Amino acid sequence: MTFDFFKYQGTGNDFILIDDRNETFPATDQALVERLCHRRFGIGADGLILLRNDPEYDFRMVYFNADGAEGSMCGNGGRCIVRFAHDLGLFASETRFLAVDGEHSAVVTEETISLKMSEVAGIDGHGGLTFLNTGSPHIVQFVDDLESLDVVSEGRSIRYDSRFQPGGTNVNFAQIVDGNTLFVRTYERGVEDETYSCGTGVTAVALVANSQLNMPDPVFIKTLGGNLRVSFNAKAEERFDNIYLIGPAKRVFAGTITV
Numbered sequence: 001m002t003f004d005f006f007k008y009q010g011t012g013n014d015f016i017l018i019d020d021r022n023e024t025f026p027a028t029d030q031a032l033v034e035r036l037c038h039r040r041f042g043i044g045a046d047g048l049i050l051l052r053n054d055p056e057y058d059f060r061m062v063y064f065n066a067d068g069a070e071g072s073m074c075g076n077g078g079r080c081i082v083r084f085a086h087d088l089g090l091f092a093s094e095t096r097f098l099a100v101d102g103e104h105s106a107v108v109t110e111e112t113i114s115l116k117m118s119e120v121a122g123i124d125g126h127g128g129l130t131f132l133n134t135g136s137p138h139i140v141q142f143v144d145d146l147e148s149l150d151v152v153s154e155g156r157s158i159r160y161d162s163r164f165q166p167g168g169t170n171v172n173f174a175q176i177v178d179g180n181t182l183f184v185r186t187y188e189r190g191v192e193d194e195t196y197s198c199g200t201g202v203t204a205v206a207l208v209a210n211s212q213l214n215m216p217d218p219v220f221i222k223t224l225g226g227n228l229r230v231s232f233n234a235k236a237e238e239r240f241d242n243i244y245l246i247g248p249a250k251r252v253f254a255g256t257i258t259v
Contacts, residue, residue: 001026002258005036005043008084010076010113010249012196012225016043017084020050020062027062027070032259034068043257046191047074049081051088054098058091061099065190073101073135075199075245079113082106083249101135117203117243123211126163130208134243137169138204146175146183151194155187172201174209181220182209196225199245206230207240218246 003025006017016036018025026032027050036042047065054060061081065071082095086108096105107114123132130140139158143149155171158164171187184205186198206219210232218231228247232240 002256004254004256006084006254007043007045007252008080008249009225009252010079010197010199011223011228011247013076013080013198014045014196014252015074015077015080016045016048017081018048018050019084019088021053021059023052025050027064030068032068033064034066036257036259037064037066037068043255046188046195047071047077049074049077049084051081051085057098057103058095059085059097061097061104063100067190067192069190070100071190072137073099073118073200075115075117075135075201075203076197076247076249077199078104079106079115079199079245079247079249082108082113082115083251087251099135111248112246113249114244114246115199117200117245120207120238120240120243123208123238129158130212131164131169132204132207134200134203134207136200137164137167138201139164139169139171140205140208141171141173143173143175146173146185149173149185151185151187155194156192159187159189159192170198170201172198172205174205176213177222180215180218181222182206182215183222185224194224197223197228199228202228203230203243203245207232207234207243210234210240211238 050062209215
């Protein structure tokens with residue numbers, strides 16, 4: 001089987017994008033997806049995303065983690081598929097699409113994708129760790145020396161902690177840079193490693209920073225892969241709406257692969 005693929009990245013979080021509007025990609029073949037995402041034996045990516053038709057939206061996003069399993073919402077992946085759909089000519093500058101966590105909208109400019117995220121219903125404490133769901137489950141922990149932190153070791157221990165089973169959680173470590181800027185590093189479940197950036201993760205960090213540190217909207221985020229910002233409307237009882245993840249998303253290359 002031969003098919004076309006496109007590689008996109010959003011602040012270093014990279015994805016294989018496939019136009020699957022004819023639904024010919026074998027989406028149930030987890031081993032195939034994992035092999036395609038492998039950085040030695042495949043194309044290499046943090047995840048694979050299918051663009052499919054939906055009768056009520058411009059398109060539907062189907063996201064798979066690098067381990068081949070279908071995943072929860074991916075913020076940077078969402079920004080990348082919006083850029084992909086725009087490159088395919090599916091819309092002009094504004095779009096509505098369906099993902100695993102429901103409807104999303106986005107606005108495209110030459111430099112950035114502004115992706116509207118799901119509303120957040122609350123922030124919970126778990127034995128010194130802060131937990132919330134921004135379309136995917138996330139732990140947020142503030143640290144003093146993020147550059148020297150062993151993100152993989154520390155993140156993995158929390159990701160597999162019994163408190164967050166059976167699904168596990170993503171883990172974000174954040175350091176304050178100034179009054180409205182944070183440096184963030186993330187251990188992602190499904191990738192089982194640190195990624196250069198995590199969209200739902202930096203969204204989680206920004207909301208926690210507002211709740212716990214009174215950091216104002218918008219919050220600027222520095223990641224290993226580049227800069228993002230998160231805007232939001234804070235409501236009572238640690239609820240948030242009108243959340244936007246804003247940053248670049250770019251095509252890296254395109255190709256054809258036979259599997």
